[in-house]
Structure formats: structure tokens, C-alpha cells
Amino acid sequence: MKKTFVLVVLFILPLVAYLFFASGVNNFGRLPTLTEGVSDLQALDTDVRLQDKITILGFLGRDAAIRKGNAFNLNQKIYKRFYEFRDFQVVMVMPKGTENIAREIQDELSELTDTSNWQFVFGEDSVIEVLFASLRSDLELDQGLGTPYVFIIDKERNLRGRKEDEDEGTKYGFNTNSVAELNNKMEDDVKIILAEYRLALKKNNAQRQN
Known part of the structure; x- marks a missing residue:
């Protein structure tokens, strides 16, 4: 009996967990679109673009020095796990x-991981306000044009999130003050959107081969 229990714990439960999560991505399909057509970054002083990229978009604000912890949380819990994805x-x-x-923050992060896909972009206050407003979320920037929340933007510049979150109902962004939220919610949602694009890529490749 004891051996059977050990075998179940070591082999059966991990398999069941894998099948559950794998089927979850397929069954739940796409991560909900909350806002279409988020503004791109042409009006900012940068060549970085949201179009054709899977982007975690954040606003560190004028008081970025006190938000180093937020950047660190995001780096450790999300960026390090996914930055190698195309x-x-x-x-x-x-x-x-x-x-x-910004350079100071990037230098500190670079001691922990490859920061080649961390982008810092700069703009006039009014331009940042227009960009944030294009998210059409229920969140606001503080007086320094910052927020602890970050947003998932897909390759078509749509804001993706949750329409039936157990705590917030419609969930537009993820609070980088909360390691638990990054671990328990944002990581899952990033996995879903990456799986969505991987599946689409496989379908396109299969169609070309046919």
C-alpha cells in the first residue's frame, strides 16, 4: 500500500497536473482582449515599438528610484522566465x-540576467498620459506619471487581461508590488498568450507545408 502511494505521488500526480494545465491552455483558448488598438510608441523618443511584439508595458514614472523593487519583482518573477521567447x-x-x-536600474538588473529585452523609453508628460489613456483601463497614473501595475500587450497592440478574475472582475493590469500576484496570476496569463502564438505559428507552418 505504501509503495502504491509513493508511486502515485511520484508519477501519477505530476502527469495529471501536466495534462490539466496543458488542456487548460487549449480549452480556455485566447487570453481575453480588453482594449483594442493601444497606441504605439512613435510619439516617444525611441525606435522601440509595440507592434509585432508581445510586450509587458509599465510606467515607472518620475519617482522610478523608489520603484526599483517593482522592477526587480517583475524581472525575477516574469522576465527571467520568458525573455528568451521570440x-x-x-x-x-x-x-x-x-x-x-533608468540606466541605474538596467545596470542593476543586468547583474541578475540578460536585459537585452528590457526597454526603457522616454517622452513628454502629455505623450505618456495619452499612451496610458489608450489602455482604457480602470487604473490611473500617479502625479509622477507612474504606477506599480504592468500590462500585457499582444502583437496587434491589444491589451489582454482577465474578464472574470476572482478578486477584481475585469483585471487590466498586474501589481508588481505583489509577488503573489505575479506568481499566481500574471505568470499564468503570459504562458497562455505565448502558447496562443506558438499554436498559431505551428498552424501557419503546417499550412505552408501542405
Whole structure:
């Protein structure tokens, strides 16, 4: 009896868990689209674009020095797990004049991981406000044009999130103050959107071969 229990724990339960999560991605399909046509970044001082990229979009704001912990949480819990996926990037939007603190943050993050897909972009206050408004979320920027929340933007510049979150109902963004939220919610949602694009790529490749 004891041997049977050990075998179940070691072999059967992991298999069941794998099948559950694998079928979950297929059965639940696409991560819900909450806002279509988020503004791209042409109006900011950058060549970085949202179009054709899977982007984690954030706004560190003028007080970015006190949000280093948020960037660290995002780096450790999300970026490090997914940065090697094709077309994945993290983009942090900041007001002009914060370039030095952005370089400091990137230097500190680079000691932990490859930050080649961490992008820091800068713009005038009014441009940042217009970009944030294009998300059409229920969240707001603070007086320094920052927020602890980050957003999942797909390759077509649509904001993706949850329409039936157990805590918030419609969930537009993810709070980088909360390691638990990054672990328990955002990681799952990023997995879904990456699986969605991988599946689409496989279908396209199969159609070309046929």
C-alpha cells in the first residue's frame, strides 16, 4: 500500500497536473482582449515599438528610484522566465529627465540576467498620459506619471487581461508590488498568450507545408 502511494505521488500526480494545465491552455483558448488598438510608441523618443511584439508595458514614472523593487519583482518573477521567447519584451515608459535612474536600474538588473529585452523609453508628460489613456483601463497614473501595475500587450497592440478574475472582475493590469500576484496570476496569463502564438505559428507552418 505504501509503495502504491509513493508511486502515485511520484508519477501519477505530476502527469495529471501536466495534462490539466496543458488542456487548460487549449480549452480556455485566447487570453481575453480588453482594449483594442493601444497606441504605439512613435510619439516617444525611441525606435522601440509595440507592434509585432508581445510586450509587458509599465510606467515607472518620475519617482522610478523608489520603484526599483517593482522592477526587480517583475524581472525575477516574469522576465527571467520568458525573455528568451521570440518577440517578447518588457517596455518601461518614463518621463524625460529620468534617463540616469533608468540606466541605474538596467545596470542593476543586468547583474541578475540578460536585459537585452528590457526597454526603457522616454517622452513628454502629455505623450505618456495619452499612451496610458489608450489602455482604457480602470487604473490611473500617479502625479509622477507612474504606477506599480504592468500590462500585457499582444502583437496587434491589444491589451489582454482577465474578464472574470476572482478578486477584481475585469483585471487590466498586474501589481508588481505583489509577488503573489505575479506568481499566481500574471505568470499564468503570459504562458497562455505565448502558447496562443506558438499554436498559431505551428498552424501557419503546417499550412505552408501542405
